[in-house]
Amino acid sequence: KAGVTQTPRYLIKTRGQQVTLSCSPISGHRSVSWYQQTPGQGLQFLFEYFSETQRNKGNFPGRFSGRQFSNSRSEMNVSTLELGDSALYLCASSLNLAGGLNEQFFGPGTRLTVL
Amino acid sequence: AQSVTQLGSHVSVSEGALVLLRCNYSSSVPPYLFWYVQYPNQGLQLLLKYTSAATLVKGINGFEAEFKKSETSFHLTKPSAHMSDAAEYFCAVSDHAGVQGAQKLVFGQGTRLTINP
Numbered sequence: 001k002a003g004v005t006q007t008p009r010y011l012i013k014t015r016g017q018q019v020t021l022s023c024s025p026i027s028g029h030r031s032v033s034w035y036q037q038t039p040g041q042g043l044q045f046l047f048e049y050f051s052e053t054q055r056n057k058g059n060f061p062g063r064f065s066g067r068q069f070s071n072s073r074s075e076m077n078v079s080t081l082e083l084g085d086s087a088l089y090l091c092a093s094s095l096n097l098a099g100g101l102n103e104q105f106f107g108p109g110t111r112l113t114v115l
Numbered sequence: 116a117q118s119v120t121q122l123g124s125h126v127s128v129s130e131g132a133l134v135l136l137r138c139n140y141s142s143s144v145p146p147y148l149f150w151y152v153q154y155p156n157q158g159l160q161l162l163l164k165y166t167s168a169a170t171l172v173k174g175i176n177g178f179e180a181e182f183k184k185s186e187t188s189f190h191l192t193k194p195s196a197h198m199s200d201a202a203e204y205f206c207a208v209s210d211h212a213g214v215q216g217a218q219k220l221v222f223g224q225g226t227r228l229t230i231n232p
Contacts, residue, residue, distance in 0.1 A: 004158075033219065043205065043222035056219055090158055094218075101147050101166050101209070102218055106158040 001027060004093050004107035012113045018079040021110045025072050025093030032074040033104060034066060037088040046089075049074055050096055078112075086114045117142045117208045121223035129231045134193040136226045138180075138206030141187065147209035148189045149220070150180055154202045162204075165189060176200070201230045 005024045013019050025032050033056075034046040045058040049068035066076040072093075078085055088111050092104035122137040140146055147166055151159040163174025170182045180191045189206060206223040 035220075042224045043207075043220075045219045045221070048219060058219070092159075092220075101164070103161065103164065104218075104220060106151075106160070108156075108158045111156075 004091055004105055006089075006091050006107040006110050008110060009108065010111045010113075012115060013081050014115050015081055015083060017081050018077065019081060019112060020075050020077045021089055021091075021112070023074045023076075023091030023093075023107060025074070025091075026105055029093035029095055029105070030072055031094045031096035031102065032068055032072065033092045033094075034074070034076050035090045035092065036060075037090060037109070038084075038086070043090070046076065081114045083114050085112065087112060117146065117221050119206050119208050119221055119223035121204075121206050121226050123226055124224060125227045125229065127229040127231060128196050130198055131195050134178075134191070134196045134200065134228065136191040136204050136206075136228065138189045138191065138223060139187050140189060140206070140208045142208055147218070148180075148182065149207045149209070150174065150178070150189075150191050151205045151207060151222075152202050153205065153225075159205065162191070196228075196230050198230050198232065201228055203227045 007022045031050045033048040037043045048056040052068045063079045068074045088109045090109045091107045094102040094104045118141045120139045149164045150162040153159050162178050163172045165172050165182045173179045178193045203225045205225045207220040209218045
């Protein structure tokens with residue numbers, strides 16, 4: 001079974017631009033979560049989607065948004081990029097079974113550099 | 116809110132020596148706890164997870180961790196370090212968002228493990 005895939009793997013943008021990152025979850029997984037990883041702040045939760053609905057959101061400004069499609073693929077968008085948005089953006093998917101633990105499987109990430 | 120503290124941002128051991136990476140958590144409810152490993156330019160790979168079934172959890176690559184409720188700890192150990200263990204390790208606690216099936220991970224700051232030949 002293929003793992004979580006993220007595209008593109010590397011991206012360079014300039015301040016003020018916007019960017020869209022894509023995530024394809026493991027087949028059958030219905031929940032997709034996004035995390036930002038930076039040297040200063042570590043790994044921080046951005047948001048989680050299930051059945052095309054955002055169920056949970058972290059403490060990030062409104063410039064960060066996302067969506068999920070009917071095939072469970074997800075995109076996240078960052079508008080008006082700032083230098084501090086430079087980070088590794090990780091996507092994780094899970095089965096989302098009712099109750100109990102839903103283990104998250106991570107993709108390789110998209111490395112975003114903002115100049 | 117749940118939180119995780121990893122003691123030591125850098126740990127260095129000799130090849131063949133014991134690896135001990137420390138993790139303490141804070142949670143008002145019985146937690147789910149995880150250890151992940153990250154190799155350079157890669158995503159996170161799950162090493163092991165605690166789900167209350169057993170306090171001593173065995174994972175991949177010879178790693179194990181023991182859940183100690185009295186100490187609110189979940190330290191990661193490996194009896195004999197190998198050069199290939201050099202990576203960054205993250206402890207995480209699952210924050211139940213209160214919505215059915217919705218869980219988010221709260222991570223520690225990570226520990227970079229270096230193996231000396």
